[in-house]
Amino acid sequence: MSNDSKESKHHEGDVAFIQSLAELLNASELSELSVKREYGEHDRLTVSLSKQGKQVVVQAAAPAYAPAAAPVAAAAAPAAGAAPAASSDDPASLPGVVTSPMVGTAYLSAEPGAAPFVTIGQQVAEGDTLMIVEAMKTMNHIPSPRAGTVKRILVDDGNPVEFGAPLMVVE
Missing domain, CATH: 3.30.1300 (Pantoate--beta-alanine Ligase; Chain: A,domain 2)
Incomplete structure (x- = not known):
């Protein structure tokens, strides 16, 4: 083997x-x-x-x-200001969902107190940084996989995320 x-x-x-x-x-x-x-x-x-x-x-x-390994949580709560999800609405199945490529901690801005990378309703280009996922003290920029509009932010700043967890919806 x-x-x-x-x-x-x-x-x-x-x-x-x-x-x-x-x-x-x-x-x-x-x-x-x-x-x-x-x-x-x-x-x-x-x-x-x-x-x-x-x-x-x-x-x-x-x-x-x-x-990679870092803090993870059993579940992530929707971000403050994010559009509320319908009870039968699974964010992972939404068109345009951006998922976490790793286990880590999600950060919506480059540093505490700084403006977030994106906000709901903002237009983004393919490759624009949506957020950072920190894993093992490495800051990994999460790029937008497509051009579009940020429809939902599904994580809170500083919260742990799992591999494959839905982070945002960009349509």
Whole structure:
């Protein structure tokens, strides 16, 4: 078995493991949970989960093979000022949805107190920065995949996001 194949299987298993831990924390009266997995001398995963209100926050120290790990949450709330979603309206299925390419923390502006990259109703060109997702202390600019109008902002500034989580709608 190649090293890449082993790494991929570890990563897939780790994601499922972390999701199971988050579900366990949500279902229990625990407020904190910490787990360390050893795969070898230089290959381990350390996960700390804590409950903040009704939201579970996960911090994972990434093993050498993992592409990215950062705080994630069980769910993200719509941003203040974002158009309210209908109860049957799944943001991930909307046309023009922009999803997170990684696990991390979403930032709507370049720095605290600065103007946001975009606002609802703003016209954007393909490639314009919509927001930043920080992963492992790296600021990753999220570009608009198309030209259009920002219809909805689906995350709050500073909130954790998961891989594939809907961030914005650009139509």
